Amino acid sequence: MQFTFLGTSAGVPTRQRNVSGFALSIDDHRDWYLVDCGEGTQHRLLQSRHSLARLRAIFISHVHGDHCYGLPGVIASANMSGRTQPLTICAPDGIEQFVTAVRQYTDLHTLRYPLHFVRSDLENAVYEDELVRVSAHALSHRVPSFAYRFEEKPPHTLNQDSLRELGVPRGPQWGELQHGNPVTLTDGRQVTPEQVCEPAWRARVIVVGGDNDQPDLLLSALKNTDLLVHESTFTEDILQQVGPQYMHSTAAMLAKTAERAGVPHLALTHFSQRYREKSSPGKRHIDELRAEAAEYYRGNILVARDLDRYEINRKGELSKLDSE
Amino acid sequence: MQFTFLGTSAGVPTRQRNVSGFALSIDDHRDWYLVDCGEGTQHRLLQSRHSLARLRAIFISHVHGDHCYGLPGVIASANMSGRTQPLTICAPDGIEQFVTAVRQYTDLHTLRYPLHFVRSDLENAVYEDELVRVSAHALSHRVPSFAYRFEEKPPHTLNQDSLRELGVPRGPQWGELQHGNPVTLTDGRQVTPEQVCEPAWRARVIVVGGDNDQPDLLLSALKNTDLLVHESTFTEDILQQVGPQYMHSTAAMLAKTAERAGVPHLALTHFSQRYREKSSPGKRHIDELRAEAAEYYRGNILVARDLDRYEINRKGELSKLDSE
Structure with missing residues (x-):
C-alpha cells in the first residue's frame, strides 16, 4: 500500500502545509482513494501522480471546512477533465447537503459522471470494491467525526x-x-x-483518523493494523494553554493509544500552525511533537509532511518513497 | 493604485496558475480589495503582502466555482485569525445563498465579525468607502456576470x-x-x-471584468479608465475549434474593445489551460494571446501571471513592481 500526504495542517493552510488530504493506493495500482479534501486538495494533486480520472472514492471524516472545502473544486474539475466513471463519497450527514447546495447555487447542475453518497455515520457503513474494504469508526469531536479503516483484499x-x-x-x-x-x-x-x-499475502490495514480527542476509541479498529494516521494537533503543554474545547489530540495521547494497540507504525499529522520546520519567535519546532510521541510509543513514528510518499510492503515494512 | 494577480487560469488551476483572484490597493495603503475568489485564493494570499485582517471588501463577478469556491475558506480563516472588522461581499444573486448554505452544513455558524452582502445585480449597486467608489457593470455570460469599476477618491x-x-x-x-x-x-x-x-490628483480608475463574451458592453464604463483587466480565455483559432457556447472572449475581441475605448493599459487574464509559458505538445504558447491582442490594440498590453504585482502611479503610468 502506498500513501501520500496532501495536507498536514490543522484549520488553516500555511506556506508549507495545506489543510487535510491523504491519498492511498494499493501498491502500484493507478486507481486511488482520498481521505479528507480540504481547500486546495486539487492543487496538491497537480503536484502528485494521482489523477482525478482514477479517483475511486472520497472519504470525509467530518464537516469542518479544513476537511471538506476542496470537495466542490474536485467534483467540478473531475467533470471538466471529462470523467465519466461514478465517484463515491463516504461522509457523515451534512456533506451531501453541502455538495448539493454548492452545486445548486454555483451552476454545477449537470455532471458527466454519477456521484454516489454513502453515509459513514450510519450503522455498518462500509465501502468495498475488489481491492479494499473500508469501515467507518466513530471518534470524539465537536461534530460527528470518523476514522476510516482500509483493509486490503489480497488476491x-x-x-x-x-x-x-x-x-x-x-x-x-x-x-x-x-x-x-x-x-x-x-x-x-x-x-x-x-x-x-x-490470501496470497496477509491483508495490510491502514486506519486514517479524523479530528478526535479520544484516540482510545480506535483500540478495536486498530487490531491487525499496520499503520495509524491520526491528528496530533498539539503537544501537551500547548493543549494546557489553549484548553480542551477544540477537542483535538496531543502527540502524547495518540502515542499512548498506539502503544496500547501495538500498532507498528504511527503517522502524526494535522499540526497546529504554531509548529514549524524551523524555529522562529513565537513558533514551536515540529520535532517537539515527535519527541513527545516517542516518550510513550516504541513503534515507528512518522511526522507527516505535504507530498511525502510512503509504502507499506507486503511484509508490513514501512519505507519512504521519493516525494511527489 | 497597486494590484496583484492571485489567479489567472480559466476553469481549473494549473501548476503555475491558480483560478481567478485579483488584489487591489490604493498605493501603499495596507487595506485592500479582492475581486473574485477561486479555490486556493487564501493560499495565494499567504504568498503575498495582503492579510485577511485588512481585507475591506470582496467583489465576486459570477457564481461559477473558479470565481467563488475560495470564499468559504477565506471567511473561515479570517475568523480563525481573529478578525472582528465587518467584511462586505458584493456579488450577484446566489453567492449569499452559497455562503449561507456552506456555513449551515459545515458548522461555521458563528463568526466573530459581521458579513455584509451587497447584490451587484441590482440597479445602482455600489460599494463606497473613503478610498474608492465601486460600481458594477453587467456582462454577457452563461450566468449573470459583472465587471467592477474601481474609481479612486483622491484627497x-x-x-x-x-x-x-x-x-x-x-x-x-x-x-x-x-x-x-x-x-x-x-x-x-x-x-x-x-x-x-x-482633488489632489486625477482619480485613477481600474475596471476588472468577470467572464464575458461581449467586451463592448464595457465601453461606457471604460471612460476615463486607466486599466482594463479582462478575461482573454482563447485566441481566435481556438475559439473557432471549441465553439462559442462557453461564452468567453478572445484576445482579439478584448483588444478591439480596449482600442475603441481608448484605455491606455490592458491586462489579459483567465487563460485556458492550453496556453503555457513553455511550448509543449498539444499546448499553445501564452505569447500567442499577447500577439493577437497587439494586432488590434495600440496601448500597453500586460499578460497576467500569478503573483505579479503592478502599480499605476498618480500620473497614470503603469509599472511592474517586484513580484510577491
Whole structure:
C-alpha cells in the first residue's frame, strides 16, 4: 500500500502545509482513494501522480471546512477533465447537503459522471470494491467525526495441500475454485473456495483518523493494523494553554493509544500552525511533537509532511518513497 | 493604485496558475480589495503582502466555482485569525445563498465579525468607502456576470486661487472647508467646499471584468479608465475549434474593445489551460494571446501571471513592481 500526504495542517493552510488530504493506493495500482479534501486538495494533486480520472472514492471524516472545502473544486474539475466513471463519497450527514447546495447555487447542475453518497455515520457503513474494504469508526469531536479503516483484499491463491487432501483433481475445477465458485467432485462431495483458497499475502490495514480527542476509541479498529494516521494537533503543554474545547489530540495521547494497540507504525499529522520546520519567535519546532510521541510509543513514528510518499510492503515494512 | 494577480487560469488551476483572484490597493495603503475568489485564493494570499485582517471588501463577478469556491475558506480563516472588522461581499444573486448554505452544513455558524452582502445585480449597486467608489457593470455570460469599476477618491486640497477670489481669509475657515464644511464669511456670504476644493490628483480608475463574451458592453464604463483587466480565455483559432457556447472572449475581441475605448493599459487574464509559458505538445504558447491582442490594440498590453504585482502611479503610468 502506498500513501501520500496532501495536507498536514490543522484549520488553516500555511506556506508549507495545506489543510487535510491523504491519498492511498494499493501498491502500484493507478486507481486511488482520498481521505479528507480540504481547500486546495486539487492543487496538491497537480503536484502528485494521482489523477482525478482514477479517483475511486472520497472519504470525509467530518464537516469542518479544513476537511471538506476542496470537495466542490474536485467534483467540478473531475467533470471538466471529462470523467465519466461514478465517484463515491463516504461522509457523515451534512456533506451531501453541502455538495448539493454548492452545486445548486454555483451552476454545477449537470455532471458527466454519477456521484454516489454513502453515509459513514450510519450503522455498518462500509465501502468495498475488489481491492479494499473500508469501515467507518466513530471518534470524539465537536461534530460527528470518523476514522476510516482500509483493509486490503489480497488476491486469493489455491492451497495445493488442501486440494490434495480433499482429492480435487488438477484441471478445470481448480480454476472454478480460484474464481470463487464451489465445485462438485465425481463422488458427489461439494468443495467450496473457502476450503482450498487463502490470501496470497496477509491483508495490510491502514486506519486514517479524523479530528478526535479520544484516540482510545480506535483500540478495536486498530487490531491487525499496520499503520495509524491520526491528528496530533498539539503537544501537551500547548493543549494546557489553549484548553480542551477544540477537542483535538496531543502527540502524547495518540502515542499512548498506539502503544496500547501495538500498532507498528504511527503517522502524526494535522499540526497546529504554531509548529514549524524551523524555529522562529513565537513558533514551536515540529520535532517537539515527535519527541513527545516517542516518550510513550516504541513503534515507528512518522511526522507527516505535504507530498511525502510512503509504502507499506507486503511484509508490513514501512519505507519512504521519493516525494511527489 | 497597486494590484496583484492571485489567479489567472480559466476553469481549473494549473501548476503555475491558480483560478481567478485579483488584489487591489490604493498605493501603499495596507487595506485592500479582492475581486473574485477561486479555490486556493487564501493560499495565494499567504504568498503575498495582503492579510485577511485588512481585507475591506470582496467583489465576486459570477457564481461559477473558479470565481467563488475560495470564499468559504477565506471567511473561515479570517475568523480563525481573529478578525472582528465587518467584511462586505458584493456579488450577484446566489453567492449569499452559497455562503449561507456552506456555513449551515459545515458548522461555521458563528463568526466573530459581521458579513455584509451587497447584490451587484441590482440597479445602482455600489460599494463606497473613503478610498474608492465601486460600481458594477453587467456582462454577457452563461450566468449573470459583472465587471467592477474601481474609481479612486483622491484627497481634496484647497485651491488658493479660488479662496482668494472668494475672499476667504487664511485661518480656521480654510480648515473647515477642507474638512468638507461650508463657512459663512463676515459679510454674510456662504462658501461651500465644492467652490474651493479640488482633488489632489486625477482619480485613477481600474475596471476588472468577470467572464464575458461581449467586451463592448464595457465601453461606457471604460471612460476615463486607466486599466482594463479582462478575461482573454482563447485566441481566435481556438475559439473557432471549441465553439462559442462557453461564452468567453478572445484576445482579439478584448483588444478591439480596449482600442475603441481608448484605455491606455490592458491586462489579459483567465487563460485556458492550453496556453503555457513553455511550448509543449498539444499546448499553445501564452505569447500567442499577447500577439493577437497587439494586432488590434495600440496601448500597453500586460499578460497576467500569478503573483505579479503592478502599480499605476498618480500620473497614470503603469509599472511592474517586484513580484510577491
